[in-house]
Amino acid sequence: KAGVTQTPRYLIKTRGQQVTLSCSPISGHRSVSWYQQTPGQGLQFLFEYFSETQRNKGNFPGRFSGRQFSNSRSEMNVSTLELGDSALYLCASSRITGGGGTDTQYFGPGTRLTVL
Amino acid sequence: KNEVEQSPQNLTAQEGEFITINCSYSVGISALHWLQQHPGGGIVSLFMLSSGKKKHGRLIATINIQEKHSSLHITASHPRDSAVYICAVLIFGNEKLTFGTGTRLTIIP
Numbered sequence: 085k086a087g088v089t090q091t092p093r094y095l096i097k098t099r100g101q102q103v104t105l106s107c108s109p110i111s112g113h114r115s116v117s118w119y120q121q122t123p124g125q126g127l128q129f130l131f132e133y134f135s136e137t138q139r140n141k142g143n144f145p146g147r148f149s150g151r152q153f154s155n156s157r158s159e160m161n162v163s164t165l166e167l168g169d170s171a172l173y174l175c176a177s178s179r180i181t182g183g184g185g186t187d188t189q190y191f192g193p194g195t196r197l198t199v200l
Numbered sequence: 201k202n203e204v205e206q207s208p209q210n211l212t213a214q215e216g217e218f219i220t221i222n223c224s225y226s227v228g229i230s231a232l233h234w235l236q237q238h239p240g241g242g243i244v245s246l247f248m249l250s251s252g253k254k255k256h257g258r259l260i261a262t263i264n265i266q267e268k269h270s271s272l273h274i275t276a277s278h279p280r281d282s283a284v285y286i287c288a289v290l291i292f293g294n295e296k297l298t299f300g301t302g303t304r305l306t307i308i309p
Contacts, residue, residue: 117297121241125300127286140295172241189233191243 088177088192096198105195109156109177115139116158117189118121118150121172125131130173133158134180162197170199203227206300207289214308219274221303223287226268233297234261234272235286243286259293279307 089108097103102195109116118130129142133152156177162169173196176189207222214217223232234246247254247261249270254261258277274281287300 119297126301127288129296129298132295142296174241174243176243188248189245191235191245194241196241 088175088190090173090175090192090195092195093193094196094198096200097165097198099165099167101134101165102161103165104159104161104199105173105175105197107158107160107175107177107192109158109175110190112179113179113190114156115178115180116152117176117178118146118155118158118160119174119176121194122168122170128142130160144155165199167199170197172196202301203291203298204287204289206285206301206303208303209301210304210306212306212308213277215278217277217307219277219281219305219307221272221285221287221305223270223272223300224268225270225289228292229265229268229289230292231290232263232270233288234270235288237284237286237302239283246247248286269279274305277307279309281305282307293308 085196091106115134117132119127120130121127131150132140136152147163152158172194174191174194176191178187180187203226205224232249235243236246237243249261249263258275260273284302284304286302288297
């Protein structure tokens with residue numbers, strides 16, 4: 085079974101731009117969670133989508149948004165990029181919902197975003 | 201104060217040593233996860249626990265709900281175990297994983 089894939093793997097943007105990251109979950113998994121990892125804050129939960137609905141959201145500004153498609157693929161968007169948005173963005177899929185905590189999570193390789 | 205605390209922050213050991221990494225939390229939880237992150241960023245889920253003990257190969261994870269504490273043990277450690285180990289909890293009534301800051305483990309041949 086193919087693992088979780090994320091595209092692109094690396095991205096460089098400038099302040100003020102917007103970016104869209106993509107995540108394809110393991111086949112049959114309906115939950116996709118997104119996380120931000122920075123050296124200062126560590127790993128933080130962004131949001132979770134299950135069956136095309138946002139189920140949970142972390143403490144991030146409205147510039148961070150996402151969606152999920154009928155095939156469970158998910159995208160996250162960050163608008164009006166700030167320097168502090170530079171981070172590794174990870175997605176993870178699981179069979180069932182629950183903020184990523186009630187079922188084994190399978191992580192993708194991440195997208196490393198650099199904002200200049 | 202962080203809701204999830206890990207210790208030690210850094211650990212260096214010789215190959216073959218028995219390793220223990222600790223995770224303490226201050227809130228009621230419904231599940232606890234141990235994750236492994238190798239250089240380059242990839243994260244692998246090692247265990248999900250809500251009670252007792254789980255074992256997979258040389259790795260053992262235990263949790264004591266009353267004491268709000270979990271440990272990850274590695275027996276016969278090997279250089280390939282070098283990674284950052286992260287504890288994460290699902291807090292009751294809050295369906296969002298909350299992460300510890302991680303323990304960086306280095307195993308020297």
